[in-house]
Amino acid sequence: MEIRKHALLVFGGVALLASTAIGCTTDGDLANAAVESKSFEFSGDSLTVKSNSADLELVAADVEDIRVERQASGAKVGSDIESGWRLAGNTLTLSLDCTGVSINCKAKYTVKVPRDVAVTAENNKGLIRATGFTADFSAKADDSDVQLSDLSGAHLDLEGGDGSIEGDGISVKSVTVTSRNGDNKLSLDSVPDLVDVRSKDGNVRLSLPDATYAVETAAKKGDVAVDVMKDETSDHVVRIHTRNGDIAIGRGTAS
Known part of the structure; x- marks a missing residue:
C-alpha cells in the first residue's frame, strides 16, 4: 500500500x-x-x-x-x-x-x-x-468482545479474555464458555444437552427454552437466580461457575 x-x-x-x-x-x-x-x-x-x-x-x-x-x-x-x-x-x-x-x-x-x-x-x-x-x-x-447470532451447529466453544461475550438465536447441542474478565450473555432457541460456563470476573446471563435441566451453579461473590425447572437427573445439563459476578438463568429472551 x-x-x-x-x-x-x-x-x-x-x-x-x-x-x-x-x-x-x-x-x-x-x-x-x-x-x-x-x-x-x-x-x-x-x-x-x-x-x-x-x-x-x-x-x-x-x-x-x-x-x-x-x-x-x-x-x-x-x-x-x-x-x-x-x-x-x-x-x-x-x-x-x-x-x-x-x-x-x-x-x-x-x-x-x-x-x-x-x-x-x-x-x-x-x-x-x-x-x-x-x-x-x-x-x-x-x-x-465476541458477538454471535443465529448459530445452529452441534458445538459452540468460546474463550474470552478482557471483553464481553454475547450470543442470540443460538441453537446448538453443547455450549462451553471460558471467560476471564467480562460479562457473558447467551440466549438459546433450542434445548441444549450441555451448557458449561466458567467465568472469573463477570456476570453470566443465560436464557433457555422451557424444559427441565440439571442445574449446577457456583458464585463466590455474587447473586444467583434460577428460573427454570430443575431435575438433577435431566439429560440437559447446565453448569455455571463464576468467581466475582451474578448468575441469572431464566426462560425466554435474555435481558
Whole structure:
C-alpha cells in the first residue's frame, strides 16, 4: 500500500509525518474507507481464521470459496499501514500492523464462508462477530468482545479474555464458555444437552427454552437466580461457575 507524504508537523520539538494512504482514510472512520476484496479457492470442511488487531466479521453465505473484504484507516509515521491476507491450507491469516507511531490505525475484515464449514476464529485485539453458521463454531478473543447470532451447529466453544461475550438465536447441542474478565450473555432457541460456563470476573446471563435441566451453579461473590425447572437427573445439563459476578438463568429472551 503506497503512502503519499503531505506535510511535516512539529509538536514540542518532535517531528511527525502527516500522510494519507491509498485505500485508507486518515480520520479513523472505517465507514468511509475504501473496500478491497479478494477470493480464495477453498474445498475444506473446516476453517481457522486468525486476526491480529483488526475487527473480524464472519458471515455464513451461499458461496463456494472464501471471500474477504477489508477496510483500513489511519496512518503510520515513516511507513505504510500494513494489512495482509493469506490462506494456507485451512488457515486464513488476516493482519494489521500499527506498530510504531500511528494515527487512528484500525482495520476491519469481513469474511464470507460457506454455511456448513466449521469455523475457528482467533483474534488478539479486535472484535469477533459471527452469524448464520450451521456447523461447529469456536472463538477465542483476547482483549475484545465476541458477538454471535443465529448459530445452529452441534458445538459452540468460546474463550474470552478482557471483553464481553454475547450470543442470540443460538441453537446448538453443547455450549462451553471460558471467560476471564467480562460479562457473558447467551440466549438459546433450542434445548441444549450441555451448557458449561466458567467465568472469573463477570456476570453470566443465560436464557433457555422451557424444559427441565440439571442445574449446577457456583458464585463466590455474587447473586444467583434460577428460573427454570430443575431435575438433577435431566439429560440437559447446565453448569455455571463464576468467581466475582451474578448468575441469572431464566426462560425466554435474555435481558
